Amino acid sequence: MTFNKIRRALLALCVGAAALGVAHAQGSEGLSGPVRLVVGFPAGGAGDIIARVVADKIAGPLGVTVIVENKPGAGGRVAAELLKAAPADGRTVLITPLAPIVIAPLTFQKLNYKSDTDFVPVAQLVKFPLSLAVGKDSPNTSLKDLVAWFKAHPQQASFGTSAAGSQLHFLGLMLGQAAHIDLVHVPYQGGTPLITDLIGGQVPSAIDAFPLEFHKAGKIRLLASSGESRSPLLPDVPTFKEQGYPTVVGEAWFGAFMSAKTSPALVQRVSEAMASAVQQPDVRQKLAAAGLEATGLKAPEFARLVAADQARWKPVIEVSGFKGD
Numbered sequence: 111m112t113f114n115k116i117r118r119a120l121l122a123l124c125v126g127a128a129a130l131g132v133a134h135a136q137g138s139e140g141l142s143g144p145v146r147l148v149v150g151f152p153a154g155g156a157g158d159i160i161a162r163v164v165a166d167k168i169a170g171p172l173g174v175t176v177i178v179e180n181k182p183g184a185g186g187r188v189a190a191e192l193l194k195a196a197p198a199d200g201r202t203v204l205i206t207p208l209a210p211i212v213i214a215p216l217t218f219q220k221l222n223y224k225s226d227t228d229f230v231p232v233a234q235l236v237k238f239p240l241s242l243a244v245g246k247d248s249p250n251t252s253l254k255d256l257v258a259w260f261k262a263h264p265q266q267a268s269f270g271t272s273a274a275g276s277q278l279h280f281l282g283l284m285l286g287q288a289a290h291i292d293l294v295h296v297p298y299q300g301g302t303p304l305i306t307d308l309i310g311g312q313v314p315s316a317i318d319a320f321p322l323e324f325h326k327a328g329k330i331r332l333l334a335s336s337g338e339s340r341s342p343l344l345p346d347v348p349t350f351k352e353q354g355y356p357t358v359v360g361e362a363w364f365g366a367f368m369s370a371k372t373s374p375a376l377v378q379r380v381s382e383a384m385a386s387a388v389q390q391p392d393v394r395q396k397l398a399a400a401g402l403e404a405t406g407l408k409a410p411e412f413a414r415l416v417a418a419d420q421a422r423w424k425p426v427i428e429v430s431g432f433k434g435d
Contacts, residue, residue, distance in 0.1 A: 141200050141376070144175040147366075149205050150189030152182045159400050160235055160364050161205045167387035172380065185273070186210040187221070194223040198371035200380060203232065207364050208277055212419045216427045217275050217434035225367075230377055231416050232366040233384040234407035236397055239335035239344060240281055240362055242269070244315050245308050246329055253333045253353045256315060257289050268294040270313040272301040275434045278317045280426045281336055281360050287429070288355045305330070319362060322401050337361045343403055360422060363405070365412055381409040 145168075147161040158180060165176040181189040190210045196202035211225045223229070242253065250256040260267040269285075271278035274297035286293035296313055298304040301320075308316045309329055322343065324330045332347045338359055340349060350358035366384055368377055385406035387393060394404040407415065 141172060141174045143201060144177055145172065145201050145203060145380075147176060147178045147203050147205050148189045148192055149178060149180050150182060150184075150186030150210065151180065153180050156238075156400060156402060157186075157205055157207065157364055160397065160402065163393055163396055164205075164235065164366075164384055164387050167390065167393060168380075168383040171383040171386070185214070185276075187214055187218075187223075190214075190225070190229075191222045193367065193369060194228045196369060198369035200368060200372050200376040202369070203380065204229070204367045205235070205364060206367060208362055208419060211365075211367065211416065212423055213275065213277055213280070213427070214434065216420075216424055217432055219433070219435050226420070228370055229367040230370045230372060230409070231412040232368050232377055232409055233381045233388075234363055234365045234405050234412040234415060235384065235388050236402040237337075237361045237363040237405050238319050238402050239337045239341040239347075240278060240317055240360065241320055241325075241332045241336070241344065241347060242282075242285070242315060242317050242334045242350075243308060243320055243325075243330045243332050245311050246331060247311060248314065248331065250333070251331065253348075253350070253355075256333060257291065259314075260289070260291050260293070264292065266314055267291055268296050268314060270296040270298055270304050270307065270316040272298050272304050272318055275432055277360065277362055277423070279432070280423055280430065281358070282317050283430050284360065284426050285350065285355065285358050287426070288350075288358050319401065334358075341403060343398065343401060360419075363415075364402075365407075365416075377409055381412075 147165055149157040149161045151157045161178045165178050169176040181192055186206050187210050189204055193202055193204040215221060215225050244250050250259050269282045279295055282293055282295055301318055304316055307313045325332050334350045334353060335341055335344050335347045336359060337349055385408045388404040389406040397404045
């Protein structure tokens, strides 16, 4: 064999080895089939809207079909249980609000998952403020007025929310602690009856992620929002923080989670695809129309946020003594 033939043979071997190495690397970070985004709430809700918008955008970058599965039940906990039972192959991604990940482990003694060890944060997709509101005929036009009214009318010092044991519930208790008021929580079965009673004056105040059209139409009056700073969706609504309650902070969010046993490389790949997806202008516009602010925090930053929220809500829940079981 001539020298040139030997050189060509060695070169072919090197190229083949390199190709195998690339294939192995791609396989270790790749997805073997369709990816399902599991949402713990019915079609048409915020989680469903987010999942479907994201699914359309990440299919190309991931090179797979992405489908949305709605698995409603138990306030999102059914979907979380489904993620725990799924193989750690990156093909099952949970799209969830804060409550099943942060609140539920602090209120339910019997959960079939442990969010801090069974799941890994992948990306925060959106955030949205929770707001304290009064009806349009309320005599209170500011948070200061409402707090003073509560203190003058302790028998009527109450707030409604669309669910007991929710982030809304504990935000109200957080305000009561900060303002030194014994606020009574009035739970409703959903947002529609809550808003109906708020407008009708059957409940003096309420906390929820209120549809923007009610505020814009003047049917309710938003007195404070829960973010660190004013939401671009509610630029005319001051925060609790800027009105003298710096500890009353707690934005709501939806994020993506995968099995904690998923390879870090695959988590990173999905994280980058999702973060990029929600930052695209057309996606931001669609989400804003639904009252959601796109964020796109990647896995490491989102993990820090989840830990901070766990630390934020734990003492409030412990003081309340609330148990979800």
